[in-house]
Amino acid sequence: xxxxxxxxxxxxxxxxxxxxxxxxxxxxxxxxxxxxxxxxxxxxxxxxxxxxxxxxxxxxxxxxxxxxxxxxxxxxxxxxxxxxxxxxxxxxxxxxxxxxxxxxxxxxxxxxxxxxxxxxxxxxxxxxxxxxxxxxxxxxxxxxxxxxxxxxxxxxxxxxxxxxxxxxxxxxxxxxxxxxxxxxxxxxxxxxxxxxxxxxxxxxxxxxxxxxxxxxxxxxxxxxxxxxxxxxxxxxxxxxxxxxxxxxxxxxxxxxxxxxxxxxxxxxxxxxxxxxxxxxxxxxxxxxxxxxxxxxxxxxxxxxxxxxxxxxxxxxxxxxxxxxxxxxxxxxxxxxxxxxxxxxxxxxxxxxxxxxxxxxxxxxxxxxxxxxxxxxxxxxxxxxxxxxxxxxxxxxxxxxxxxxxxxxxxxxxxxxxxxxxxxxxxxxxxxxxxxxxxxxxxxxxxxxxxxxxxxxxxxxxxxxxxxxxxxxxx
Amino acid sequence: xxxxxxxxxxxxxxxxxxxxxxxxxxxxxxxxxxxxxxxxxxxxxxxxxxxxxxxxxxxxxxxxxxxxxxxxxxxxxxxxxxxxxxxxxxxxxxxxxxxxxxxxxxxxxxxxxxxxxxxxxxxxxxxxxxxxxxxxxxxxxxxxxxxxxxxxxxxxxxxxxxxxxxxxxxxxxxxxxxxxxxxxxxxxxxxxxxxxxxxxxxxxxxxxxxxxxxxxxxxxxxxxxxxxxxxxxxxxxxxxxxxxxxxxxxxxxxxxxxxxxxxxxxxxxxxxxxxxxxxxxxxx
Numbered sequence: 001x002x003x004x005x006x007x008x009x010x011x012x013x014x015x016x017x018x019x020x021x022x023x024x025x026x027x028x029x030x031x032x033x034x035x036x037x038x039x040x041x042x043x044x045x046x047x048x049x050x051x052x053x054x055x056x057x058x059x060x061x062x063x064x065x066x067x068x069x070x071x072x073x074x075x076x077x078x079x080x081x082x083x084x085x086x087x088x089x090x091x092x093x094x095x096x097x098x099x100x101x102x103x104x105x106x107x108x109x110x111x112x113x114x115x116x117x118x119x120x121x122x123x124x125x126x127x128x129x130x131x132x133x134x135x136x137x138x139x140x141x142x143x144x145x146x147x148x149x150x151x152x153x154x155x156x157x158x159x160x161x162x163x164x165x166x167x168x169x170x171x172x173x174x175x176x177x178x179x180x181x182x183x184x185x186x187x188x189x190x191x192x193x194x195x196x197x198x199x200x201x202x203x204x205x206x207x208x209x210x211x212x213x214x215x216x217x218x219x220x221x222x223x224x225x226x227x228x229x230x231x232x233x234x235x236x237x238x239x240x241x242x243x244x245x246x247x248x249x250x251x252x253x254x255x256x257x258x259x260x261x262x263x264x265x266x267x268x269x270x271x272x273x274x275x276x277x278x279x280x281x282x283x284x285x286x287x288x289x290x291x292x293x294x295x296x297x298x299x300x301x302x303x304x305x306x307x308x309x310x311x312x313x314x315x316x317x318x319x320x321x322x323x324x325x326x327x328x329x330x331x332x333x334x335x336x337x338x339x340x341x342x343x344x345x346x347x348x349x350x351x352x353x354x355x356x357x358x359x360x361x362x363x364x365x366x367x368x369x370x371x372x373x374x375x376x377x378x379x380x381x382x383x384x385x386x387x388x389x390x391x392x393x394x395x396x397x398x399x400x401x402x403x404x405x406x407x408x409x410x411x412x413x414x415x416x417x418x419x420x421x422x423x424x425x426x427x428x429x430x431x432x433x434x435x436x437x438x439x440x441x442x443x444x445x446x447x448x449x450x451x452x453x454x455x456x457x458x459x460x461x462x463x464x465x466x467x468x469x470x471x472x473x474x
Numbered sequence: 475x476x477x478x479x480x481x482x483x484x485x486x487x488x489x490x491x492x493x494x495x496x497x498x499x500x501x502x503x504x505x506x507x508x509x510x511x512x513x514x515x516x517x518x519x520x521x522x523x524x525x526x527x528x529x530x531x532x533x534x535x536x537x538x539x540x541x542x543x544x545x546x547x548x549x550x551x552x553x554x555x556x557x558x559x560x561x562x563x564x565x566x567x568x569x570x571x572x573x574x575x576x577x578x579x580x581x582x583x584x585x586x587x588x589x590x591x592x593x594x595x596x597x598x599x600x601x602x603x604x605x606x607x608x609x610x611x612x613x614x615x616x617x618x619x620x621x622x623x624x625x626x627x628x629x630x631x632x633x634x635x636x637x638x639x640x641x642x643x644x645x646x647x648x649x650x651x652x653x654x655x656x657x658x659x660x661x662x663x664x665x666x667x668x669x670x671x672x673x674x675x676x677x678x679x680x681x682x683x684x685x686x687x688x689x690x691x692x693x694x695x696x697x698x699x700x701x702x703x704x705x706x707x708x709x710x711x712x713x714x715x716x717x718x719x720x721x722x723x724x725x726x727x728x729x730x731x732x733x734x735x736x737x738x739x740x741x742x743x744x745x746x747x748x749x750x751x752x753x754x755x756x757x758x
Contacts, residue, residue, distance in 0.1 A: 059528040323537025331533050385533050431532040438538035442545035
């Protein structure tokens with residue numbers, strides 16, 4: 001009798017999980033997405049919802065235990081997965097994700113975070129409309145090469161100082177978030193984490209530069225134009241300005257060695273995308289290529305050098321701490337692990353459990369509807385982290401880099417633009433948005449509330465994205 | 475004019491802020507303390523919960539939020555130190571030595587707890603203690619009206635020691651309690667006192683003013699009754715009358731829980747707090 005109940009329970013479990021089993025394809029034991037039930041996506045949804053809700057619902061608990069929560073969701077996927085599909089399959093899937101995606105991803109973020117956090121711009125400029133527009137333009141260009149976080153953190157303090165005598169200045173920081181913390185990041189894999197994930201998946205280094213340039217340029221020109229008009233209006237309205245509390249003084253760059261190290265970061269990533277020595281080690285069916293290993297070692301060495309060579313007062317002046325990267329490492333571990341079944345299901349396309357989503361974003365003949373890719377990846381990136389969002393839609397579109405760069409280039413552009421641009425829609429769409437808000441508020445300037453900021457984005461960005469849809473993603 | 479009512483006002487608590495009405499609140503508290511020879515306590519409030527409120531955040535931003543929270547709390551402390559300095563200078567110019575307390579927590583709760591040691595609390599109608607000017611009545615003030623264990627004087631920007639006082643009396647228990655505390659604290663001293671009652675029928679309005687006048691007479695206070703038969707919103711009638719006699723202070727019970735009609739029309743207290751240009755003496 002007991003055995004009968006046990007079998008019934010197991011049968012029910014297998015039904016709920018889609019009766020998916022790990023299939024051997026080639027040498028690697030891996031999850032067959034076509035046979036995984038949608039319930040396997042639950043830990044991924046759980047970790048994303050935890051990140052979104054728990055800082056609000058249980059801030060003290062989250063502050064102390066977010067790493068454990070991330071680990072708990074990961075175990076909720078890994079343990080049942082190993083129990084049902086076997087340890088070798090689970091070990092392969094976990095190792096594959098960690099070695100080929102998570103570790104390189106975190107190492108790049110660590111290197112960019114450390115290097116850009118070691119550059120400090122001192123001196124004070126006068127926050128006139130022209131100067132502010134120039135600073136936003138410089139930030140937009142830099143964001144593509146040093147990351148939106150790095151560019152935003154580098155320039156936000158000079159921008160605050162330049163505008164400390166302005167009465168109306170909130171719009172300056174809002175447009176800074178739009179352009180520097182988001183849209184400028186579209187040009188290279190270093191610009192925004194989703195694009196680096198694409199690079200790790202096989203998208204060429206300069207593919208975003210060549211294929212997203214026009215979209216980014218249109219966005220940037222329109223936003224800079226609107227900003228200049230708005231800033232000129234307020235500047236004129238303020239009339240006679242009180243004495244500038246921090247008079248104009250020459251600009252100086254401290255921690256200049258990090259500029260060299262930043263070029264080395266760019267070189268290391270570029271090298272891994274262009275140098276193909278053909279040296280590959282295989283560990284548990286996972287292929288580790290020499291150029292990628294060399295890149296990660298170089299990035300770690302650059303990080304170490306940056307720590308050794310940067311004067312302490314430069315980092316102190318930037319408010320540099322390891323807190324953000326530790327938080328990123330812990331939470332992204334959960335995201336990368338729990339996203340495994342979601343990606344497997346998406347890769348299965350119409351034969352997977354997410355067939356309704358696949359049908360939604362494709363015409364009946366199977367061709368993609370780019371507008372859906374742009375808006376869905378964008379809508380999710382507005383409220384969730386844009387890196388996993390990019391991965392989801394990358395795989396929804398088939399997950400093959402060569403195809404996505406070729407015949408489906410417009411679709412990959414839609415996914416990339418959605419993930420990168422629409423992170424600007426809310427404070428939580430992209431980490432630097434909230435970082436900028438916090439630094440500005442720490443300087444005693446009141447930023448718009450969460451919904452107040454969304455009023456800016458809905459009034460300016462969303463209409464722009466609608467127009468872009470008709471131009472680029474029809 | 476007021477007679478020889480026994481004066482029990484021994485200690486006042488004034489909540490310090492830097493809103494326009496807060497200037498009026500501090501001036502009035504100082505004048506009352508001098509007139510009644512009462513002790514004066516100035517309280518600053520640091521609303522830690524507000525300053526460090528949870529926010530939706532992106533991955534990797536917790537450390538930035540912490541830094542911003544710490545900066546906000548630090549700025550709040552510095553602001554409160556400035557408020558204390560300014561209030562002490564004001565008091566010293568009038569030869570009054572105030573006691574100062576720095577409260578930390580939710581403003582209405584903290585002021586309510588501190589109020590137990592005092593006879594009367596004076597607060598500005600636009601004070602939320604968040605470094606901004608709130609639309610009157612500030613939510614904190616509305617909450618204090620409901621929860622403060624001592625009578626409150628809610629003050630607009632222009633306030634002075636009352637010379638013309640209007641008692642709004644509807645014969646309810648809160649109004650009777652407010653009247654009693656007003657009298658026992660000696661608030662009528664040196665002022666002309668008017669009593670207004672608004673009812674649909676004249677005889678009912680007159681009956682209410684008679685009751686209030688009898689109680690005032692018991693304490694040696696002569697008043698001018700103004701029974702008004704009106705179907706209009708009593709708050710409008712009281713407001714209009716207060717303006718017509720140039721009242722400096724309106725005394726009233728705090729109402730606010732009268733079912734669906736109050737929900738639709740807004741409570742009497744809130745109405746007067748929003749529109750009436752005079753200070754309000756309120757007890758719940």
